[in-house]
Amino acid sequence: MAKQLSPSLCIMSLSLSALIVMSRPSSAALACFATRCSGSMCTKLGINKNNFHRATGTRRKSQHRLPTLFSTSAEPDNTVSSTPEGREVLMQQRSETLRGNSKLSLAPMMEYTDRHFRHLVRLLSDKTLLYTEMVAANAIAHERESALASSRESSMDDVGIGNKATSLVEHANNFDPSYLLRFLGQGHNPEGPSVLQLGGSDPDQLFLAARTVHEFNQLQKNQQCEEDITQQSPIFCDYSAINLNCGCPSPKVAGKGCFGAALMQDPDLVRRCTTALSNGADGTMPITVKCRTGTDAGYAFTQRGYLSRDEETEYRNLKRFVEIVASDGVVTDFQIHARIAVLGKKFSPSDNRKVPPLRYHHVRRLAREFPELNISLNGGVDTLAGARRELDECRELEGVMVGRGFVANPWAFAMADAVLYSEDGDECVMASSRPKNRMEVLEAYGRHADYEERHGDPMKIRRFMTKAVSHLFAGEPNAKRYRIALDDMAGLPKKFAKELKQNPNLVQAEQPPLSELIMDIATTHLSEEVLYRSPKESYDKVLWDEEQAERKRTVVDTVIFGNGVEGDDKENAQRSLVQEWQTSRKADELNERTESIL
Numbered sequence: 335m336a337k338q339l340s341p342s343l344c345i346m347s348l349s350l351s352a353l354i355v356m357s358r359p360s361s362a363a364l365a366c367f368a369t370r371c372s373g374s375m376c377t378k379l380g381i382n383k384n385n386f387h388r389a390t391g392t393r394r395k396s397q398h399r400l401p402t403l404f405s406t407s408a409e410p411d412n413t414v415s416s417t418p419e420g421r422e423v424l425m426q427q428r429s430e431t432l433r434g435n436s437k438l439s440l441a442p443m444m445e446y447t448d449r450h451f452r453h454l455v456r457l458l459s460d461k462t463l464l465y466t467e468m469v470a471a472n473a474i475a476h477e478r479e480s481a482l483a484s485s486r487e488s489s490m491d492d493v494g495i496g497n498k499a500t501s502l503v504e505h506a507n508n509f510d511p512s513y514l515l516r517f518l519g520q521g522h523n524p525e526g527p528s529v530l531q532l533g534g535s536d537p538d539q540l541f542l543a544a545r546t547v548h549e550f551n552q553l554q555k556n557q558q559c560e561e562d563i564t565q566q567s568p569i570f571c572d573y574s575a576i577n578l579n580c581g582c583p584s585p586k587v588a589g590k591g592c593f594g595a596a597l598m599q600d601p602d603l604v605r606r607c608t609t610a611l612s613n614g615a616d617g618t619m620p621i622t623v624k625c626r627t628g629t630d631a632g633y634a635f636t637q638r639g640y641l642s643r644d645e646e647t648e649y650r651n652l653k654r655f656v657e658i659v660a661s662d663g664v665v666t667d668f669q670i671h672a673r674i675a676v677l678g679k680k681f682s683p684s685d686n687r688k689v690p691p692l693r694y695h696h697v698r699r700l701a702r703e704f705p706e707l708n709i710s711l712n713g714g715v716d717t718l719a720g721a722r723r724e725l726d727e728c729r730e731l732e733g734v735m736v737g738r739g740f741v742a743n744p745w746a747f748a749m750a751d752a753v754l755y756s757e758d759g760d761e762c763v764m765a766s767s768r769p770k771n772r773m774e775v776l777e778a779y780g781r782h783a784d785y786e787e788r789h790g791d792p793m794k795i796r797r798f799m800t801k802a803v804s805h806l807f808a809g810e811p812n813a814k815r816y817r818i819a820l821d822d823m824a825g826l827p828k829k830f831a832k833e834l835k836q837n838p839n840l841v842q843a844e845q846p847p848l849s850e851l852i853m854d855i856a857t858t859h860l861s862e863e864v865l866y867r868s869p870k871e872s873y874d875k876v877l878w879d880e881e882q883a884e885r886k887r888t889v890v891d892t893v894i895f896g897n898g899v900e901g902d903d904k905e906n907a908q909r910s911l912v913q914e915w916q917t918s919r920k921a922d923e924l925n926e927r928t929e930s931i932l
Contacts, residue, residue: 424618431574432463432620432667433708433732435527437754438721438747439463439669441712441737442531442577442624449521450802453782455740456526457768457775458748458869461755463733464528468579468587469517471534471543477513478502478546502549511550518547520570522785528572529622533579535593535603537610544576544614551618573619575667576611580604580625583675583686595675599631601658605665612664622667623659624712626675627652627696635676637689648674649696656700660707669735670697671713687713687738694724701730708732715739718747719877722754743808745772746876748869772806773865776856779803780849787848793827796848800824803852807860816859823851885918 440447440455442465452464482500520528530547534540550571579587582594597604604623611621628651633639652670659665673690681689692714701709710732715721716739724734740747748768769775783799800820807813826845834840845851856865 421616421618425620428574428618429620431527432529432622435461435463435574436667436708436710436733437461437725438718438750439529439710439733439735440465440740441735442466442468442529442579443737443741444468446737446741448798448802449519449525450782450786450799451741451744452525452528453521453523454744454775454779454802454806455747456523457778458744459750460526460768461751462527462747463574464525465577465735466528466530468531468533468582469543471532471539472536474514474517474532474543474546475539477517478542481511481514502546502553514546514550515571518550518571520572521782522570523782524570524572527574529575529577530573531577531579531624532611533582533587533593535597535607537606540578540607541610541614544611544619545616547571547573547576548615548618575620575622576615577622577624577669578604578608578611580623581669581671581675582683583626583677583681584683585680588675588677595626595629595677598625598629598655598675601655604655604659605662608659608664609662620667621664622669623665624669624671625655626671626673627693628655628674630674630676630678635674635678635690640674640690645693645696648693649699652696653700653703656704656707660704666706667708667710667732668700669710669712670700672697672711673713698728698731701728701732705730710735712737716742717876717880718750718753718873719880725754742805745775745806745808745869745872749873752870753873771866771868773856775806776803776853777849780847780852783848783852792848793831796827797821797824799848800852807856807864810860810864812859812861816855819855819859820852823855882918 438459438461440452440462444467447465447467452466455462455464481502518530532540532543534543578597579594580597582588584594587594588596597607608621608623612619615621628648630640633643656668659668672692672694673686676686676690694711694714697709697711701707709730711724711728712735715724715734715736720739721734721736725731736747769778779802786795786799800823804817804820807816830840830842834842846854
């Protein structure tokens with residue numbers, strides 16, 4: 335015998351039927367009924383609760399969205415960029431930021447310039463222009479479409495027709511941004527002057543990538559979802575410019591990917607790509623290009639054969655590339671690695687950084703012949719003093735981009751603002767709010783690390799965070815022990831997970847915050863003199879070391895190779911330099927003994 339429904343259930347069933355046949359039921363009525371209709375009640379009525387909520391539009395909002403989705407320090411709402419005048423103002427502001435902070439740039443490097451390392455560099459310098467790792471435009475376009483598709487499905491109305499809008503702004507409350515923020519998010523603090531580097535050769539995908547960045551900047555600041563969580567900081571996505579990668583020689587990029595340095599062989603395509611980026615950003619962001627001086631297209635590269643080739647032909651090809659890309663006025667900034675990219679051989683990225691010789695004169699000549707463009711030099715400059723020399727030697731250069739040198743010894747660039755951007759020198763450093771020594775740097779970075787671990791998986795992200803500060807004490811006594819201890823500590827979460835898998839009953843002892851672990855390692859292995867040395871003291875030491883190294887090279891060249899001096903002059907020069915070097919060495923030894931006694 336069929337089970338009869340109770341009178342109350344019959345009434346609720348009739349109420350449901352009435353709601354479903356209504357042409358446009360009120361949202362209040364639907365919400366009220368959905369609240370009262372529990373899962374067990376729907377089962378008794380023979381109703382699929384998910385279908386009911388989809389049909390009536392009363393589905394609960396996603397429970398996994400970030401409580402604070404987006405923020406931008408420059409554009410808190412979408413009214414600024416809604417008019418041509420507003421877009422022009424934004425473009426002007428970002429262009430001024432780009433021009434005012436280009437003397438020193440952190441080069442984009444895969445697996446190095448992530449948000450953790452960029453945060454460290456920002457602690458050391460307010461003015462250095464930060465570049466992200468290269469982000470593939472097709473990955474952003476794919477995640478964007480997935481987010482929009484998911485949003486359309488969750489926002490379907492009672493007749494099964496979803497919202498057909500294609501803007502993330504219109505879907506702000508219906509999609510999970512976490513996947514897109516993997517590529518575009520800057521973290522929970524503003525990064526200041528920074529550039530997002532994109533890789534790709536499809537103008538349509540590059541348009542969508544730039545559009546995504548632009549829409550993220552339009553979303554309201556501190557947007558909240560239903561969860562009553564207010565402690566999470568905003569996620570920033572506020573870049574000063576977008577850069578197109580036309581210089582990466584990696585086989586995965588320039589080979590299979592057909593972008594990166596391979597784009598230098600098709601400047602017309604690059605021009606279409608940069609135009610698409612500008613259109614995607616609605617004309618509110620400067621578009622820049624990072625490239626090489628050329629490629630080995632048209633000949634088989636050998637070192638001897640390359641040196642015998644006509645340099646003027648190579649320069650003309652570079653000049654033509656720049657002229658075509660800049661012809662429509664979208665791109666006025668070029669960052670040029672002063673080497674060609676060897677694509678015809680199985681060269682690794684490391685080979686392409688070392689084998690082709692540097693030709694700075696091509697970049698300097700380009701800067702002089704195109705004063706209306708902003709040309710920055712990249713390649714082979716590894717020190718702050720080296721960047722200063724290049725800018726002094728060619729006043730037409732807009733700036734210098736440093737990559738490996740920054741990663742190898744970030745503290746060596748702590749005086750960048752004073753050396754490159756200020757005429758006051760020491761006064762600029764004293765007036766700055768930046769950390770005054772590496773102990774303060776670790777304290778400030780520790781707050782970032784603790785936040786990241788609270789809102790992420792330590793097993794996945796801890797090694798990235800410790801990697802950023804692993805070379806902060808490069809060249810100092812016991813720096814290697816510090817790095818080893820840091821690496822061991824970074825592996826603890828994964829080690830415990832492995833042990834827990836073998837022994838499910840294992841209980842982990844309570845661990846101190848990551849900031850305390852980093853500070854404990856630093857104070858255990860490094861001296862107070864190293865921890866509390868100021869940026870200026872460290873910079874003066876670097877300059878002295880470079881001076882001594884140059885002096886020794888001069889002595890070796892003169893004594894062993896003669897350095898072009900002949901006869902009595904050669905003998906006198908050798909004797910004079912040796913005596914000077916010996917005197918200097920004895921004075922240094924005496925100073926070291928005196929310091930050890932004191």
